Amino acid sequence: MTTLLLVRHGETFDNVNQVMQGQTQGQLNENGRAQAEALAEQMAGRHIDAFVASDLKRSIDTCEVIARRHNMKVVTTPLLRERDWGDFTGQFIPDLKDKPWPPNVESMAQLKQRAHDFIEKMRSDYPNQTVLAVGHGIINKAIQSVFYDKPMHEVPRMTNAEVRVLEL
Numbered sequence: 001m002t003t004l005l006l007v008r009h010g011e012t013f014d015n016v017n018q019v020m021q022g023q024t025q026g027q028l029n030e031n032g033r034a035q036a037e038a039l040a041e042q043m044a045g046r047h048i049d050a051f052v053a054s055d056l057k058r059s060i061d062t063c064e065v066i067a068r069r070h071n072m073k074v075v076t077t078p079l080l081r082e083r084d085w086g087d088f089t090g091q092f093i094p095d096l097k098d099k100p101w102p103p104n105v106e107s108m109a110q111l112k113q114r115a116h117d118f119i120e121k122m123r124s125d126y127p128n129q130t131v132l133a134v135g136h137g138i139i140n141k142a143i144q145s146v147f148y149d150k151p152m153h154e155v156p157r158m159t160n161a162e163v164r165v166l167e168l
Contacts, residue, residue, distance in 0.1 A: 002123050002168040005048070005132040006140055008158040009062040010035040015160065018093040021136075022085035026058035035161035036065035043163075044069045049129035052122075054080035054136060062161065063134040079118040082136035083111050108152070115142035123168050140164070 010032030014021045028036065043066055053063035055076040063074045086104030088096055118139075122131055135143070137158055144155045147166050158164065 001128060002126050003130040004119075004122055004166040004168055005043075005130065006143060006164045006166055007039065007062065007066075007132060007134045008137055008140055008160055008162050009054075009058045009134055010039075011160040012058050020085050020088050020091050020093055020096065021058075021082060022089035023056065023081050023083075024089060025056055028058055028061050032058070032062070032160060033065070036062045039161045039163070040066040040069045043132065047130060048072075048132050050075065050126055050131045052077060052080070052131055052133040054078075054082070054134065054139070056081055056136070059134040059136065063132070066132060066134075077118070077121070079114050079121060080133060080135040080139055081114075083138040083142075111139070111142045112146055115139065115146045118143060119147060119168060 010028045012021065012026045012032055013029045014026055016029060048070055051063050051067040051072055051074045053059040053074050053076050055078050059080065060074060060076060067074050084106035087102035088105060122133070140158050141152055141155045144164065144166070145152045148155070
């Protein structure tokens with residue numbers, strides 16, 4: 001059985017400013033870096049076999065802080081990227097209420113397929129290992145939705161630098 005320590009990246013400037021980041025790189029702010037350091041301290045004594053991150057900067061930066069304590073490198077995967085919000089990307093989130101969704105937003109079916117593919121990759125690439133994986137709010141929610149076979153709205157929102165444990 002693979003143990004997945006699923007983490008949401010630390011806080012970013014866009015999180016604070018309520019900007020829809022989607023698949024933009026994003027940058028940790030001071031609080032986000034402190035969250036990553038605190039999580040690294042929390043995980044310092046835990047055995048972790050591999051560190052995996054989304055290939056977006058905010059997740060890589062968070063994961064590298066934690067992996068450094070274990071003297072390990074971070075492997076990246078686009079499977080852990082945040083949902084592609086299409087034309088909503090870069091917009092002020094409160095302004096999007098009641099706006100029709102653009103056709104170029106990644107569909108729920110596509111998002112959940114990526115989540116499924118990620119889970120299968122973790123099982124096949126890291127059998128009987130513990131993997132710490134840093135993703136994003138919506139893809140992490142989709143991973144849990146697929147894993148627990150629950151609708152997305154039944155999966156509680158993850159806060160920045162929060163960890164959830166899934167036994168795959």
